[in-house]
Amino acid sequence: MSGDHGERDSQVNSGSRANDAHKHKDKHKEHRRKEHKKDKEREKAKHSNSEHREHSEKKHRDKEKERLKHSDGSVDRHREKQKEKDKEKRREEKVKSSHVEGKPKKEKENGHAREMWNSPSPPAIKSEPEEDNGLYPSPKHNKTLKRERDEEEFEYKPQKIKTENGKKAKKRKQEYEDEEEEEDIKPKKKTKDKKAGADGKKAKKETEEKWKWWEEERSTDGSKWKFLEHKGPVLAPPYEPLPGHVRFFYDGKHLRLSAPAEEVATFFAKMLDHEYTTKEMFRKNFYKDWRKEMTSEEKSKITDINKCNFTEMSEYFKAQSEARKQMSKDEKLKIKEENERILQEYGFCVMDNHKERIGNFRIEPPGLFRGRGDHPKMGMLKRRIRPEDIIINCSKDSKHPKPPQGTRWKEVRHDNKVTWLVSWTENIQGSIKYIMLNPSSRIKGEKDWQKYETARRLKKCVDRLRAQYREDWKSKEMRVRQRAVALYFIDKLALRAGNEKEEGETADTVGCCSLRVEHIKLYPKMDDQEYVVEFDFLGKDSIRYYNKMPVEKRVFKNLQLFLENKQPEDDLFDRLNTSILNKHLQELMDGLTAKVFRTYNASITLQQQLKELTSPDESIPAKILSYNRANRAVAILCNHQRAAPKTFEKSMQNLQTKIDEKQKQLSATRKQLKGAKTEHKASHDDRSKKMVEVKRKAVQRIEEQLMKLQMQATDREENKQIALGTSKLNYLDPRISVAWVKKWDVPMEKIYNKTQREKFAWAIDMAEEDYEF
DNA sequence: GCCGCTACTTAGTATTCGGATC
DNA sequence: GATCCGAATACTAAGTAGCGGC
Numbered sequence: 001m002s003g004d005h006g007e008r009d010s011q012v013n014s015g016s017r018a019n020d021a022h023k024h025k026d027k028h029k030e031h032r033r034k035e036h037k038k039d040k041e042r043e044k045a046k047h048s049n050s051e052h053r054e055h056s057e058k059k060h061r062d063k064e065k066e067r068l069k070h071s072d073g074s075v076d077r078h079r080e081k082q083k084e085k086d087k088e089k090r091r092e093e094k095v096k097s098s099h100v101e102g103k104p105k106k107e108k109e110n111g112h113a114r115e116m117w118n119s120p121s122p123p124a125i126k127s128e129p130e131e132d133n134g135l136y137p138s139p140k141h142n143k144t145l146k147r148e149r150d151e152e153e154f155e156y157k158p159q160k161i162k163t164e165n166g167k168k169a170k171k172r173k174q175e176y177e178d179e180e181e182e183e184d185i186k187p188k189k190k191t192k193d194k195k196a197g198a199d200g201k202k203a204k205k206e207t208e209e210k211w212k213w214w215e216e217e218r219s220t221d222g223s224k225w226k227f228l229e230h231k232g233p234v235l236a237p238p239y240e241p242l243p244g245h246v247r248f249f250y251d252g253k254h255l256r257l258s259a260p261a262e263e264v265a266t267f268f269a270k271m272l273d274h275e276y277t278t279k280e281m282f283r284k285n286f287y288k289d290w291r292k293e294m295t296s297e298e299k300s301k302i303t304d305i306n307k308c309n310f311t312e313m314s315e316y317f318k319a320q321s322e323a324r325k326q327m328s329k330d331e332k333l334k335i336k337e338e339n340e341r342i343l344q345e346y347g348f349c350v351m352d353n354h355k356e357r358i359g360n361f362r363i364e365p366p367g368l369f370r371g372r373g374d375h376p377k378m379g380m381l382k383r384r385i386r387p388e389d390i391i392i393n394c395s396k397d398s399k400h401p402k403p404p405q406g407t408r409w410k411e412v413r414h415d416n417k418v419t420w421l422v423s424w425t426e427n428i429q430g431s432i433k434y435i436m437l438n439p440s441s442r443i444k445g446e447k448d449w450q451k452y453e454t455a456r457r458l459k460k461c462v463d464r465l466r467a468q469y470r471e472d473w474k475s476k477e478m479r480v481r482q483r484a485v486a487l488y489f490i491d492k493l494a495l496r497a498g499n500e501k502e503e504g505e506t507a508d509t510v511g512c513c514s515l516r517v518e519h520i521k522l523y524p525k526m527d528d529q530e531y532v533v534e535f536d537f538l539g540k541d542s543i544r545y546y547n548k549m550p551v552e553k554r555v556f557k558n559l560q561l562f563l564e565n566k567q568p569e570d571d572l573f574d575r576l577n578t579s580i581l582n583k584h585l586q587e588l589m590d591g592l593t594a595k596v597f598r599t600y601n602a603s604i605t606l607q608q609q610l611k612e613l614t615s616p617d618e619s620i621p622a623k624i625l626s627y628n629r630a631n632r633a634v635a636i637l638c639n640h641q642r643a644a645p646k647t648f649e650k651s652m653q654n655l656q657t658k659i660d661e662k663q664k665q666l667s668a669t670r671k672q673l674k675g676a677k678t679e680h681k682a683s684h685d686d687r688s689k690k691m692v693e694v695k696r697k698a699v700q701r702i703e704e705q706l707m708k709l710q711m712q713a714t715d716r717e718e719n720k721q722i723a724l725g726t727s728k729l730n731y732l733d734p735r736i737s738v739a740w741v742k743k744w745d746v747p748m749e750k751i752y753n754k755t756q757r758e759k760f761a762w763a764i765d766m767a768e769e770d771y772e773f
Numbered sequence: 774g775c776c777g778c779t780a781c782t783t784a785g786t787a788t789t790c791g792g793a794t795c
Numbered sequence: 796g797a798t799c800c801g802a803a804t805a806c807t808a809a810g811t812a813g814c815g816g817c
Contacts, residue, residue, distance in 0.1 A: 329796095364807065372785075372808065418780065432779065433807085447781085496783095499811060506809075540810055541784055579774090582812070595782085595811060642785065647800070654800085723785070730783055753803065 211354055213442035214449065214762040223416045224443060228394045230349035230358070232401025232409075233422045233435055234342060236365035236384060239263045246316040249309035250302055260293040264381055267368045269313035276370060282379035286368055289381035349421060349437070350398075357438035358421065363390070369428045373507035373542020377428055389424045419443050429505065439729075440758035449762055452733040454591045455599040456773060461589055462600065466491065468588065473554045479575035483584055485558050486512050486573050490594050493547065494601050494637050496540060497578040497594035509538045512594070513578050518568035522559055531556035545639050602634045602731035607773045609633045610740050619704070621711045624750050627740065628715050634727045642723040655713045662706045669698050734760035735767035743769035 219226075241262060247254045248265060257265060268277065268286055276282045287305040294302065302308065327335075346361045366384040371377055387407040394400060396414045403409050410424075422435035437443050458465075469491075472484030489495050490512050498511020510519060519537035526532040529550045539545045551559075562572055578594060585592040609630035614623060645651070673695035680688035728737075734752075738760070741748050752760060 360806075362806090370786095370808080375808090420780075423780095429808095431809095434780075436781080444782095451782090497811060501810095509809085511810085541808075543785085578811075579813095593812065640784080645801090651800070726784060755803070 210758075210761055211442070212762075212765060213354075213445065214766060218446060224419045225351050225416050226395075227353065227398065228349065228351050228416070228421070229398035230394060230401060230421050231346050232392060232403070233390065234346050234362045235387070235404065236363055239384075242266065242313065242316065247312050249312070251304075251307040252309075255298075255301065258293075258295050258298060261290065261295065261298050263366075264290045264293045265308075265310060266313055266317070267366070267381070269310040270317050271368060272310055272314040276368075276378065279378065281374075281376065282368075285377060285379035286381070289379075293381070351437070351441070351443070354442065356441040356443075359436050359438045361435055363422075363424070364426070364433065371507060373509065373538060375507045376504055377506075380428055383427050385424050385426075391423045393418065393421055393423070438758075440755075440761065445759070445762050448759075451599060452603065452735070452773075454596055455603055455733065458589060458592060458596050458600045459604065459773065462491075465588055470554075473558055479580075481558050482562060482573040482576045483581060485555055485562070486576055486581060487585075487594075488551075488555060490597050491601070493535075493549065494598050494639075495545075496598070497581065499578050507538070507542050509540060509542055511539060511578075513573055513576050513581060515572040516568065517563055517566045517570050517572055520559065520572060522556065522563070524556070533559065539639065543639065543641050598638065599731055599733075602638060602727055603733040603736060603773050605634050605637055606630050606732045607736050610736070614740070614744060616744075619707065620746055620750070621708045623744055623746050625711045625715055627737070627746070627751060628724065629718070631724045631728060631732070632718060632722055634732060635722045635724050638727055638731060640723045640726045641721055644720050648720060652713070652716065655709065655716065659706065659709045659713060662702065662709055666699070666702045666706055669695065669702055673699050728756070729759070733773050734763035735771045736773050738763050738767040739769050739771035742767070 239259065241259055248257055248262070249255065264286075268290070271277050283305055291299055291302075347358050348355050349358055350356070363385045364382070367382050369375075369377055369380045369382050387403040387409055390403075390409050392401055392409050392412045393415055394412070395416075400412055401409075420434040420436050423432050425431070426433050439445070439448075465487075469484040469487045472480050473488075475481050475484070490497070496511035498514035500514060501509075510516065515537065519535065521534040521536075523532040523534065524530065526548070531553055532548055532550050533556070535545055535547045535549070537545055559572075562574075566574075582593045585594065585596075610627065613626040613630055615626075618626070673692070676688065676691045676695045680692050682688075737751055738748075740746070741751055748757065748764065752764075757764060
């Protein structure tokens with residue numbers, strides 16, 4: 001790294017004025033500027049909403065970092081509340097002319113700049129592989145590319161294949177073949193069941209009965225299936241009017257509502273205890289849509305939502321739900337059986353000669369839209385979906401699902417280039433909703449497998465890519481620099497790509513490419529660190545991302561440049577969007593998109609953490625704790641948060657009580673052991689000898705139980721506000737976990753529950769203990 | 774190159790289930 | 796048998812990304 005680029009940076013990029021911004025981005029700008037004031041207010045509200053969560057999130061991140069003994073504990077997450085408040089104040093102040101707090105002195109890019117992959121990146125756990133190859137030899141890489149197939153062994157026989165015409169078909173075919181070439185797995189013949197652990201028999205049964213689609217060849221003509229038959233969706237039950245004694249009051253007076261108006265009112269009443277119904281936006285949207293369902297008489301009478309009293313309705317529903325809980329065993333069993341019958345009838349389809357489980361076979365019932373975060377459409381009426389709204393997708397030669405009597409489907413089509421069975425357009429955003437197969441299905445599993453293979457290919461070339469974007473930081477072209485810095489963030493911080501969103505249609509959330517000036521702050525010096533970037537924005541689901549990261553000087557200088565002459569509401573990367581970025585990534589590696597980095601970094605982190613944290617000698621519970629910690633490291637990297645369970649404090653207390661009791665029991669048993677030893681010393685007889693042995697074993701057993709409880713408590717505490725599920729299900733190559741389980745003889749069901757074992761059956765079957773991501 | 778549309782994955786929360794405990 | 800509570804499952808919103816048309 002040479003030091004002469006700092007000045008050149010600003011010269012080269014003096015063209016980086018806001019008026020140079022991309023056309024498509026300009027379009028939004030003016031509007032945004034106008035909205036900015038409003039936004040600020042909203043932001044404030046949002047932040048205060050998420051503050052409690054963020055605070056403990058930080059606490060947890062800190063804890064995690066400390067635990068992982070990161071080499072540099074410098075990443076400050078502002079643990080103290082006071083600091084939080086200060087920050088809030090700062091945010092309230094208008095971001096003034098510069099977002100750079102204090103001008104950076106001209107310094108040489110020298111030893112101050114950290115070695116990139118040793119730098120403390122906030123999820124402190126993230127460390128990078130140093131080498132493309134070598135460090136992570138993949139023993140399977142050189143094995144046969146093709147899947148093994150034994151047609152006699154498996155019942156799968158493709159039905160009549162509808163051929164695809166023209167160029168598209170050829171193109172698709174080519175793509176598919178290319179994918180096949182990329183694949184570098186040779187599935188192993190059979191999972192060793194002996195290590196399946198405690199319920200080994202059950203696990204064995206599970207695998208034996210399952211169709212091993214991963215041992216068969218994939219279709220190469222671009223079609224997703226050859227034959228598809230299903231029974232269609234389960235529609236929402238019709239509205240049942242309230243009994244006469246349940247009343248609605250307006251302005252203190254009883255008002256009988258028409259059925260359509262009453263139905264919408266019940267949606268609101270059912271949510272009365274929820275915070276949603278106190279939100280102005282929610283009430284406004286609800287009221288507007290409710291009026292559309294009212295008769296003209298109702299419309300003239302009901303003019304103010306604040307005069308509406310839904311309490312009796314709400315009480316009625318609460319009583320009903322209570323009554324459901326109080327039902328007799330028989331009644332409950334009846335309901336269960338009926339549900340099971342519906343599941344059996346509608347919950348499965350036949351796809352290419354195999355019965356497959358459907359993921360969601362029920363049409364979403366009507367209700368009030370519950371957007372996440374500060375959603376402008378919250379409270380709007382989600383209307384009832386009728387058969388006339390529904391498109392059915394199935395084979396021409398299958399038995400088509402029948403619509404309810406007297407109705408018809410919107411359309412029945414036979415498109416085997418898609419995986420969905422049923423679709424409809426919802427009225428809130430106008431987006432299409434689908435009924436698709438369960439994650440355990442072939443069609444989902446193959447895609448999942450492919451996803452991890454792409455991530456593994458990234459592993460092979462990530463060093464080249466990193467070198468490239470580092471080089472691009474120095475580019476003469478602004479767009480190249482922006483692209484390179486954005487990619488650095490995506491790689492280093494596992495940020496999402498950040499597609500553009502239509503304003504006013506959804507909550508104001510961002511990802512990497514859509515970051516705005518107001519979302520970052522630059523600190524040339526902070527505490528003992530240089531070139532610190534502070535990120536503070538709302539990401540997917542309006543989950544706050546807050547982080548501070550020291551970056552290399554060149555990144556810092558570039559960021560300063562990107563911020564020049566911009567307003568807080570302007571795009572940080574005004575020459576970049578996800579489409580541009582992904583096009584670039586595609587050129588670097590076939591199939592590479594921004595989200596592959598998240599998969600790659602998550603999986604590689606798990607693998608590294610497992611290597612680091614697992615001690616061969618520790619007990620099974622300790623190993624499980626290590627696994628969960630590795631999983632947690634990934635969840636933190638990906639910013640997967642959850643609201644602390646409502647019962648958290650109580651459940652921790654309960655566990656602590658158990659621990660205390662166990663400790664008492666332990667010391668009592670130890671005393672008994674001591675007594676037994678003394679007695680044995682005196683008498684030297686067999687009976688006393690036996691007693692010593694018995695007590696010794698008891699002490700040992702209680703010690704183990706205590707340790708297990710302590711592990712559980714630690715795990716639970718560390719997990720308070722971190723959601724492990726999302727990363728486990730979507731980002732972590734299951735073969736890493738499977739290999740780990742097999743290597744250390746940990747029962748599979750301690751890591752994956754039944755559903756997860758079904759989803760990852762392919763990985764459980766094919767990965768051996770030597771698997772390397 | 775932009776835009777709208779479509780298909781699919783990823784996400785957090787609400788509800789239900791089922792085993793442990795009283 | 797009732798109650799409690801954590802785990803599993805259901806639900807559906809909110810992302811990513813590709814494609815085709817203009």
